[in-house]
Amino acid sequence: MTPVIQTRNLSRSYGRTDALKGLDLTIPKHAIYALVGPNGAGKTTIIKLLMNILRPTAGSAQVLGHPAANVAGEVFTHIGYVSENQELPEWMTVGYLLDYVRPFYPTWDVALEQHLLRQFDLPLDRKLKHLSRGMKMKVALASVLAYRPALIVLDEPFSGLDPLVRDELIEGLLERAPESTILLSSHDLAEIESFATHVGYLDRGRLLFSEEMATLTDRFREVEITLNQPQPLPAAVPSTWLQPQTVGTVIRFTHTKAADGAAATELAQIFPNARDITLTPMTLRSIFLAIAKSSSTNSSAQKGREA
């Protein structure tokens, strides 16, 4: 199946700063792909490159079979883009905005538009400039969902919204999920965990991993090993162990390849005097915190070595 989005060595620099370094990303059809990572990781840059708002410094990207450089005009009848920073025409009322954008889309579904207006409780006669941030996001999303785009791209859609609005937005989004592919960037890991099918983790312009959510949560485990007597960590700590720590007779780390039962057996061999080995499933948030901390530590160590 042709992926909806595919990038090859996609890079973008701002002066001497590399915002994105050689990104290879594949998003399959009907995926709900969550792009996560700390601030400044390059999430928004990827999305703007895919939407042809920015031009790449190197590499290429395909969106719905079109080179990203050609994503313009009619291609946008199949793409819905909503961003937290989007400048909406604030002089328009909600009703006029919908009236204005409707003729641009041959697939605009008036019944769905009405449904979304009710679902999001949008006041048609209010000017956008008089709406709250959450309401504006709902208007933007309604103006996107109503034409049933094949690809929905959301850049930090839930940022700074109250939980009620977030739930409404997610609900509206999920109703359209079966017919669309969704790419969204977010800090809100808890919400993403509940509905994303795929996840990619971006750190300092590099995609550290990109995989299905189920696989990810399967393979990450919080490991706690209780030893009969203190034992040092192995001289060569496997790269699959993140943030290993020893406190007395207890060793803790995050195992990144614990998907099958082999991990427990492997650990038992490494620590033969272990009294107890516990592998606990992790939330998305704890997975990313572990990765982020590990990445930060490695980076510091790298800088230390370079110094």
Next chain:
Amino acid sequence: MSQVIHIFKKDIRHLWPEVLASLVVTAIFVKIYPVTWATGWHTSRMPDVLASVVAVLVPVTWWVMVTRLIHSEPLVGESQFWVTRPYQWQKLLAAKFLFLAAFLYVPFLIAQSLLLREAGFHPLSYLPGLFFNLFLITLILVVPIAAVATVTSGFARAVLWLLASVVYIAGLVAVAGLLFSSGDPDTYRGDIVHFVLCSLCIATIVLQYATRNVRLSRWLLVVAAATVGISAFPWPGSALVRIEYPPSSTSMPPPARLEFNSDSSPHVTAYGSSNAELPLQFPLTVSGVAAGTAVRANSVMVTITAPNGLHWSSFWQFDGQFFTSAEPNSAVDVRVNQAFLEKVKDLSVQVRITWAVSRIRAGATRQAITGEEGFTTPDGGICSQGGNDYTSFQCRFPMREPRLTRFTAMWSHQLCSQEQPPDTTPVSATGWAGHLGNTPADFGITSVWTSSLYFPGQGFTINERSNRTYLCPGTPISFTEYTLVDKSQIDLLIPAVRLPYRPNIRFQTSPAKAD
């Protein structure tokens, strides 16, 4: 097409205040501008001042409207709503043009037509001129404004760009005025600069709409600004002047013979000083102007060489006088560096004066008779009295200044009154008006151009009633239109002359001969 109309309708809904302001100011302009026709421009009468203010406000409202129109879909930035919507840039651009056509071009065309009608001209007779002026307005005003709007993200930024442009141009004018004379006669340079400027502005607009490549577009505008900057200063070697005005040769004799006037009290007069330059006047005799032709001196340049090797050359200086066979005595005014004159004050120097001239040919001479209320010139200009004592006449012309015309009339020393006996010794006077351009319209906010019918030395002179002359009703005025034949240079060499180095002194000089 539907997308064009759709965006157009949206812009009307959004920008109606700007449109309304522009239409109101244009309407006021049409209403009050005709007051300037009777008295001429740059007077202190309140209605005239008001008219001039409104005339400035018209393009200001255009600037606001064009800028706001383009900023409705900003082309700068990464967060614009419309960028990720199915806009086709060609249609977006077409929608903007349609808006300008509806709310700038059509109202302007109507305003120009109303002014023509108010001035006594039939608008339908001047359609080519009306559309040509629209074309000029587009190139000179709308395109640069639009280009700046396409590379700015908001109105405040556009204002900053405008202010920067004004400061830049004012600086150029000031620097160029301080360092150089601004009398280069070539028209090629202006044409080249205008072409480059317009091309770069149009390229910026298209590039921005097609690619939103802001950095490249801004560079294009910087190059455009640099082009304007370069045009403000003399170009090396005046190569374009030599192409446009080839020097005279044996195969191409000069259109007039100009000699330093050694017969009648030869002298050079310094008649005032200005900054570091001293204006000098050289008396001339004119001959060799072929019958039916005249020579217009567009610019003049002077080169002075002293026996001790000191040498000074001026830049081209504006001249503007006419040489005809009917007027054998003339003079040329040039500005010379005062410090140089101090250095050569006791020396007899060689002076070479070079003119860049246009040879012009007379067409048919036609007459108009002055009346109580005024008269109509043969080419359609409508003239009326500037005052009420028949000493000055103000004419209005449709779409442009008149074509270059020489006019002659007999002026009376007597008041134009039936009780007065006719003047038995009227004086013949001649003047020139208009320019050699062939375009159907001159660039302007107005479609009606005014020009004084100025007869040098006649009419109201230095407040001395006894010296006044009058152009009384019933007097015939002959008008002769001139057309360009060719352009060339004329040289005059004065082998030895002592030049004044202070204002208001005269020097006797040795006889001289010309090339």
